[in-house]
Amino acid sequence: MEKKIALVTGATSGIGWATAISLAKLGFAIIATGRRKERLEQLKKELEKDGSEALILAFDVRDKNEVKKSLSALPTSWKEVDVLINNAGNAHGMDPIDKGSLEDWDAMIDINVKGLLYVSKEIIPGMVERKAGTIVNVGSIAGKEVYPNGNVYCASKHAVDAITNGMRQDLNPHGIRVTGVHPGLVETEFSLVRFKGDEERSSSVYKGFLPLTAEDIADTIAFAVSRPAHVVLADIIMLPTAQASATIVNKTN
Ligand code: NDP
Ligand code: 8X3
DSSP states (O other): OOOOEEEESSTTSHHHHHHHHHHHHTTOEEEEEESOHHHHHHHHHHHHHTTOOEEEEEOOTTOHHHHHHHHHTOOGGGOOOSEEEEOOOOOOOOOOTTTOOHHHHHHHIIIIIIIHHHHHHHHHHHHHHHTOEEEEEEOOGGGTOOOTTTHHHHHHHHHHHHHHHHHHHHTGGGTEEEEEEEEOOBOSSHHHHHTTTOHHHHHHTTTTSOOBOHHHHHHHHHHHHTSOTTOOOOEEEEOOTTBSSSSOBOOOO
16 A cells, blocks of 8 residues: 655644554554654654654754755655644743733744744645645634633634635645644643643643543544545534533533
8 A cells, every 4th residue: 555644743742642643543654743852752662663654853843944954855755745734832821911921922923823834835835746635733722712811822823723724725726635623621731831831730721620632632633634535624623521612611520
């Protein structure tokens, strides 16, 4: 069988890690990216132990030169990326707009929005040339709603939603499928990053209800990617049952 390749950004933890595993189970060879090299090496070992092929690339999606250098120099047998999962991203801080830090704002716009664009810019031309490909952009419920103190994170995910819809329109003549996956509360390292390592504050986000797991999202991404070629799941919002909107969560204990 011809090798099918999936590139997953932000594969060093959470949703990206779980998605790399799920797509490998579907038979994809995996290009896994992120900044933490030791985590990527660990993931590669795990994938190879299960008989999958893996290539790891450590780069910061904020650095457009680094993104270009890494992705334009893919070995020949890894060049034809069939599936791109734009997942790398985080929230940084959760402050009212009058108190937010410029550093946090830069991080969210540069990683969640510009980073996604830099990676896509390297991968889309090959898909256009081959007239095939699937792109999954990981947005958020924060890209569908705005919640108090979410301001710039919500803006970055609204941008991801707009870019996803724009990609679907512009890439339509080329037969490329574009899916937006918009999760609610998923227990990963996300809140630890948002609250800058404050474990108590970050674990309290997921107390009193059953949050989604990274594997729940990965299963759905794998389902979307594995639909027949004439089917695109355009826009998926996924919430834990206890969550009704960005701000309504039924915490029972
Ligand atoms: P994690 O913090 O567990 O994972 C984030 C991933 O993004 C890591 O692999 C991290 O890798 C990577 N990343 C972050 N910054 C950069 C950077 N500058 N360059 C390269 N890679 C980077 O969180 P999640 O798995 O939860 O988040 C994945 C995606 O899901 C994000 O886009 C997030 O916004 C979205 N999401 C998460 C939700 C949740 O509740 N958890 C809900 C809705 C959406 P490294 O640090 O090694 O670079
Ligand atoms: C992550 C989910 O609700 O913290 O995108 O914005 S939320």
